[in-house]
Amino acid sequence: MSKFKKKRGKAKPAISTASLPDIIFMLLFFFMVVTVLRDSELKLKVTTPQATELTKLEEKSLVNYLYIGRPLEKYQSEYGTAPRLQLGDKFSTINDIPIFLEQHKIKVPENKRTRITSSLKVDGDVTMGIVQDVKTKLRKSGQLIVNYSAKQKAEE
Amino acid sequence: MAGSRNRQAPEINAGSMADIAFLLLIFFLVTTQIVEDKGIRVALPVWSEEEPDITKLKTRNVFSVLANAQNQLLVRGEIARIDELRERAKEFIANPKKREDLAEAPNKAIISLKNDRGTNYETYLTVYNELKAAYTELWNEESQRMYGKPYSDDLPKNMKKAVRDKFPLVISEAEPTNFGEE
Structure with a gap:
């Protein structure tokens, strides 16, 4: 019986915490690498309207963004106040759309190309004229899946 | 020196x-915002030079919505408000009382949306949203009836x-009119 009662050394071995910072740093780097910051700087004022019937855009790599709105104040002296189109990070015209779509398309694997969505981020105060022109150009370019970006409206 | 300390490098507590x-x-977890994009998904029709001719359809099957540059609505020829649009569209599509002037059958119903180049985008999107909501509610009811589960x-x-x-x-969009100021 005395065999089991034999006490070993009382002192607990201290767990080394020296590697803990490394683990945390690894997490930190993971988050820093994974989070994608907004890639293009908005030069327009875009406040999308509110709506209720929303669908989420699933694969980000399959989405290209078209912004429509009035230029921000610091660009107004150069570009005026009329609603403009922004593709990527520069002011564009309707005729730049096909090239823009093509540039996005070549980055997408071929089997996924039919699922490419154009997300229109349009300011609520813009009139339909320019939106219509963009839509027509998208149709002519064969880009038919379109998403009217909107914010979730709080239910009453 | 009198004040000379121990030369051994002190261990830094890590x-x-x-x-x-x-x-x-x-800090990074809090500040990074994962931008989530949501919106109304629309499939545009394939481009063709010809305008779809809705005059060939029976008037009772067409639910026409017009939005002008003053953001006013004209629904089937009469002025309407946006908040009554959803109910009216639902009644039109389902036609529960089998009225003569509403859609013959839900699958024959066509919603025709037309706006002006001067219409506000917000108005346009709200109208579109209401029309889509009408369908979603109908789908929900139908799904509840058929499978006992919401859509x-x-x-x-x-x-x-x-x-x-x-x-x-079916939401058919006609080429916009060009009366209003852009």
Whole structure:
């Protein structure tokens, strides 16, 4: 019986915490690498309207963004106040759309190309004229899946 | 020197390193916002030079919505408000009382949307949203009746299709008018 009662050394071995910072740093780097910051700087004022019937855009790599709105104040002296189109990070015209779509398309694997969505981020105060022109150009370019970006409206 | 200290390099306590790293981690977790894009999904029609001719359709099957540059609505020839649009569209599509002037059958109903180049985008989107909401409510009711479950993404694909085929969403958009100021 005395065999089991034999006490070993009382002192607990201290767990080394020296590697803990490394683990945390690894997490930190993971988050820093994974989070994608907004890639293009908005030069327009875009406040999308509110709506209720929303669908989420699933694969980000399959989405290209078209912004429509009035230029921000610091660009107004150069570009005026009329609603403009922004593709990527520069002011564009309707005729730049096909090239823009093509540039996005070549980055997408071929089997996924039919699922490419154009997300229109349009300011609520813009009139339909320019939106219509963009839509027509998208149709002519064969880009038919379109998403009217909107914010979730709080239910009453 | 009298004040000379122990020359041995003192060991730096690394225990607080984890706290510092945690602080950084939490900072990044809080500040990074994962931008989530949501919106109304629309399938545009294939481009063709010819305008779709809705005059060939029976008037009772067409639910025409016009939005002018003053953001006023004209629904089937009479002025209407946006908040009554959803109910009217639902009644038109389902036609529960079998009225003579509403759609013959849900799958024959066509919603024709027309706006002006001067219409506000917000108005346009609200109208579109209401029309889509009318269909979603109908799908929901139908799905509830057929399967006892609301219409959602969790529903199996064939069930969703069965529900949608009963009330096919047809929103036809005509070329906008050009009266208003852009």
